[in-house]
Amino acid sequence: MKTATILTRLQRRRGIPGARLKGMAQANPFQDPLRFERRVPSCAVVIFGANGDLTKRKLLPSLYRLAFERRLPQGFAVVGISRTAMSDDDFRKTLEASLKEFLENSPFDQALWDDFARGLFYLAGDVGDDAAYQRLAVRLDEIAKTRQTAGNVLFYLSTQPSHYGTAAGGLGRAGLAKAANGAWRRLVVEKPFGHDQASARELENQLHEHFTEDQLYRIDHYLGKETVQNILAFRFGNPLFEPLWNRQYINHIQITAAESIGVEGRGGYYQEAGALRDMIQNHLLQVLATVAMEPSAVFEATGVRDERAKLLRSIRTYKHSEVHQHTVAGQYGPARVGGKDLPGFRQEEGVDPQAMTDTYAAVTFQIENWRWAGVPFYVRTGKRMPKRVTDIAIRFNPVPHSLFMTEGEGGESIDTARPNMLILRIQPEEGISLRFSSKQPGAGMKLRPVSMDFNYGTSFGGRTPTAYETLLVDAMVGDATLYTRQDMVEASWTAVQPILEAWQEHKPEQFPNYPAGTWGPKESDEMLARNGHEWRIP
Amino acid sequence: MPALVEEIRAEKLLKDLASVWKELGQHETEYAVVRACALTLLVATTGDGDEQDLAGTLGDLMHSNPSRYVVLRLVDKPEPEFAARVFAQCQLAFGRRQQLCCEQIEFTATRDRIPDFYAVALGLTVADLPVLLWIRDAQLLMEPAFQALLPLARPLIIDSAQFPDALAGLKEMELRRDAGWRVKDLAWSRLTVWRETIAQMFETSACRNLVNRIDRVEIKGRFGPTGTDVQYLAAWLRRILPNAQITATGSGVQRIRLVAGGQRVEVADAGEALVATSLDGMVTRVPDPVRSDADLLAEELSILGPDPTYDATLRAVTRGIN
Numbered sequence: 001m002k003t004a005t006i007l008t009r010l011q012r013r014r015g016i017p018g019a020r021l022k023g024m025a026q027a028n029p030f031q032d033p034l035r036f037e038r039r040v041p042s043c044a045v046v047i048f049g050a051n052g053d054l055t056k057r058k059l060l061p062s063l064y065r066l067a068f069e070r071r072l073p074q075g076f077a078v079v080g081i082s083r084t085a086m087s088d089d090d091f092r093k094t095l096e097a098s099l100k101e102f103l104e105n106s107p108f109d110q111a112l113w114d115d116f117a118r119g120l121f122y123l124a125g126d127v128g129d130d131a132a133y134q135r136l137a138v139r140l141d142e143i144a145k146t147r148q149t150a151g152n153v154l155f156y157l158s159t160q161p162s163h164y165g166t167a168a169g170g171l172g173r174a175g176l177a178k179a180a181n182g183a184w185r186r187l188v189v190e191k192p193f194g195h196d197q198a199s200a201r202e203l204e205n206q207l208h209e210h211f212t213e214d215q216l217y218r219i220d221h222y223l224g225k226e227t228v229q230n231i232l233a234f235r236f237g238n239p240l241f242e243p244l245w246n247r248q249y250i251n252h253i254q255i256t257a258a259e260s261i262g263v264e265g266r267g268g269y270y271q272e273a274g275a276l277r278d279m280i281q282n283h284l285l286q287v288l289a290t291v292a293m294e295p296s297a298v299f300e301a302t303g304v305r306d307e308r309a310k311l312l313r314s315i316r317t318y319k320h321s322e323v324h325q326h327t328v329a330g331q332y333g334p335a336r337v338g339g340k341d342l343p344g345f346r347q348e349e350g351v352d353p354q355a356m357t358d359t360y361a362a363v364t365f366q367i368e369n370w371r372w373a374g375v376p377f378y379v380r381t382g383k384r385m386p387k388r389v390t391d392i393a394i395r396f397n398p399v400p401h402s403l404f405m406t407e408g409e410g411g412e413s414i415d416t417a418r419p420n421m422l423i424l425r426i427q428p429e430e431g432i433s434l435r436f437s438s439k440q441p442g443a444g445m446k447l448r449p450v451s452m453d454f455n456y457g458t459s460f461g462g463r464t465p466t467a468y469e470t471l472l473v474d475a476m477v478g479d480a481t482l483y484t485r486q487d488m489v490e491a492s493w494t495a496v497q498p499i500l501e502a503w504q505e506h507k508p509e510q511f512p513n514y515p516a517g518t519w520g521p522k523e524s525d526e527m528l529a530r531n532g533h534e535w536r537i538p
Numbered sequence: 539m540p541a542l543v544e545e546i547r548a549e550k551l552l553k554d555l556a557s558v559w560k561e562l563g564q565h566e567t568e569y570a571v572v573r574a575c576a577l578t579l580l581v582a583t584t585g586d587g588d589e590q591d592l593a594g595t596l597g598d599l600m601h602s603n604p605s606r607y608v609v610l611r612l613v614d615k616p617e618p619e620f621a622a623r624v625f626a627q628c629q630l631a632f633g634r635r636q637q638l639c640c641e642q643i644e645f646t647a648t649r650d651r652i653p654d655f656y657a658v659a660l661g662l663t664v665a666d667l668p669v670l671l672w673i674r675d676a677q678l679l680m681e682p683a684f685q686a687l688l689p690l691a692r693p694l695i696i697d698s699a700q701f702p703d704a705l706a707g708l709k710e711m712e713l714r715r716d717a718g719w720r721v722k723d724l725a726w727s728r729l730t731v732w733r734e735t736i737a738q739m740f741e742t743s744a745c746r747n748l749v750n751r752i753d754r755v756e757i758k759g760r761f762g763p764t765g766t767d768v769q770y771l772a773a774w775l776r777r778i779l780p781n782a783q784i785t786a787t788g789s790g791v792q793r794i795r796l797v798a799g800g801q802r803v804e805v806a807d808a809g810e811a812l813v814a815t816s817l818d819g820m821v822t823r824v825p826d827p828v829r830s831d832a833d834l835l836a837e838e839l840s841i842l843g844p845d846p847t848y849d850a851t852l853r854a855v856t857r858g859i860n
Contacts, residue, residue: 028741029740029778030778032733032847034845034847035733035841035845036730036733036734039737039741041741042742042743068825070731070738070825073738073741073742074738074739074741074742074814074816074820075742109825111823112811112823112825115822115823148742148743148744148820150742460576
């Protein structure tokens with residue numbers, strides 16, 4: 001009984017599935033999960049696109065930071081693959097330079113780097129060349145012997161999305177998707193998972209040709225953010241809120257992901273993708289699912305992902321004729337902001353001057369289940385907005401009968417009690433605020449909204465692991481809880497595809513339709529106004 | 539300075555604190571001031587030569603554990619003394635425009651005023667948040683007069699490395715544990731990097747296969763008499779490897795060697811790093827920067843519930859379950 005209690009507590013603390021935690025204690029008698037970080041098993045990480053931006057900015061700093069925190073095993077290696085001819089030593093030097101440039105909030109320790117760099121290897125090869133995979137197989141065999149990686153390999157596709165299927169096929173044909181002697185092979189795929197429903201299915205077919213679903217780790221770095229994970233802790237660790245978390249008490253929910261920057265040199269990619277594909281289809285629908293899902297019986301990958309998938313499947317699929325009533329596309333135009341002239345999207349480098357790309361997208365999602373029927377979920381995202389902010393605002397219903405009415409200028413009755421609002425702030429200023437009404441001091445009974453704030457920084461100082469650190473460890477440990485599963489990808493596309501198609505068929509006439517530095521097109525305000533709602537200013 | 543004996547009330551101190559915050563808010567125009575608090579940390583110390591050290595430790599600790607700090611400094615003076623002051627420490631978080639501020643209430647008292655402090659401290663803990671007592675001078679645990687303060691908090695933090703007689707000190711801690719306190723030891727937290735490095739080494743299959751064959755363990759300390767750190771390590775390893783013969787000498791761990799027949803696994807101190815040599819000859823360098831009291835406290839504050847491994851190890855040391 002006592003052991004069970006402790007395991008449950010540790011499980012909550014580390015977010016480790018129960019079965020795995022019990023296994024940990026049995027397998028290595030020296031483990032102390034309460035104090036030691038989750039251990040990563042001996043393994044090699046093979047990065048396709050090792051010379052790319054993601055590797056330099058995110059993957060390598062995350063792996064180095066994990067080494068700094070002693071979280072990587074003794075038997076650990078990284079094999080980088082890209083087309084550029086380079087020796088192992090050249091690769092190490094390149095990565096050392098980029099690490100020094102991109103390492104944030106962490107010191108660079110030369111001795112530690114030297115030790116870490118001994119486990120870095122490089123292989124020049126083209127993703128489409130089968131011979132490269134044969135060379136990789138030989139190299140991995142050597143590394144397994146010299147670095148004691150036990151034959152475990154995590155393949156990470158940090159390449160152009162169009163290469164995912166080719167790389168998976170190459171690995172499969174070289175026999176690298178399967179391992180002997182109980183070793184594991186896993187494949188991490190970065191978003192986008194297709195550019196529409198058909199291409200997503202095609203990608204899945206290509207991946208599944210050689211890898212089983214439990215070998216696939218589709219990364220959505222939003223789910224690795226501490227604040228997104230905290231939504232589950234907040235909802236299911238606090239009985240105070242969960243009884244209110246339904247259509248009886250919640251009026252509507254607003255999810256905002258605003259960026260103040262433009263396309264920043266990614267114009268070519270972005271004009272093909274657009275805001276709906278780039279943000280809503282993946283990140284924001286995952287956030288929505290986290291906010292709205294049912295609790296799983298246990299906190300482990302299958303249960304949590306089943307609930308997320310179930311929620312995504314409950315999203316109403318709009319008919320073609322309904323799309324324009326429930327969605328708004330926008331594109332920013334030039335504007336002068338803060339004394340500086342900002343270009344419109346069509347003036348950005350690499351962008352077609354006639355581009356019809358959505359740099360702003362707002363969608364009213366409806367979830368067709370008993371908990372959420374009739375509660376609109378307003379989701380918006382955009383570039384060149386007044387500030388960078390991602391948050392979720394849950395607006396509760398007004399009181400059924402107000403005692404605190406006041407008379408307006410025209411003699412009309414105005415309710416001074418404003419509805420409660422709960423804000424989950426993902427970034428920046430991570431935290432949670434609850435807005436409620438309070439009596440203004442003085443004579444009479446006038447109410448004013450006030451805020452009760454929880455700020456991460458005031459309760460948890462310290463450094464927060466980056467999303468990539470969290471997700472890399474999870475993949476190496478084999479915990480897929482924060483990764484996207486195939487049925488979740490499909491359900492997201494099912495919700496988004498009709499919108500894409502309708503937008504494609506009826507291109508907006510007014511692009512650009514919002515000036516840079518504003519909160520988006522007026523049509524977006526009108527979409528909410530039709531339901532008697534309005535966007536809050538984050 | 540004349541002896542100060544004045545009436546000190548919790549309400550008055552809290553009012554003074556409110557004034558401090560008001561003043562901070564009024565005078566600070568460039569950066570926002572955020573009053574932060576996640577727990578109450580009571581600190582008991584002695585003498586008057588370590589103010590700066592302690593202020594530095596609490597200042598560092600507030601990064602990870604913003605708290606209300608209530609410090610009791612016990613002084614030896616011929617006349618009774620009991621005085622208090624309140625202030626706030628603020629730090630600008632990296633890259634932020636907000637200052638994180640923690641409040642501190644500092645008492646100076648002669649030992650005969652301990653009951654007075656107890657009465658005031660009861661009104662100073664932050665409601666509904668954890669309360670911990672860090673006995674910064676471990677010797678206080680042995681003082682009869684000090685026992686009156688222990689009911690202020692269930693978790694007690696001590697650094698057993700300060701005990702001149704290691705075993706006697708640990709037994710004293712075990713007595714408190716048996717009486718229901720949650721005892722925490724900074725000497726144990728100092729060993730985390732050693733224990734974790736060993737655990738990491740045994741992740742490799744080559745070492746894992748060795749566990750059941752380990753027949754000898756040597757723990758060598760850098761200095762003279764056997765310290766609590768070496769005793770803890772010996773007890774911890776003895777619980778895991780009941781059939782191994784364990785020799786443990788000195789204090790300030792320098793090397794741990796696990797031997798299985800002719801094969802051995804070793805972790806050794808190498809300045810700012812630990813060097814771990816595993817069975818297969820692979821050498822790993824593990825960063826081991828000097829951990830300040832603030833680092834050690836932060837580790838302990840991250841475990842507010844039971845700590846079964848530590849509890850069992852403390853019990854094993856004191857009861858000689860070897």
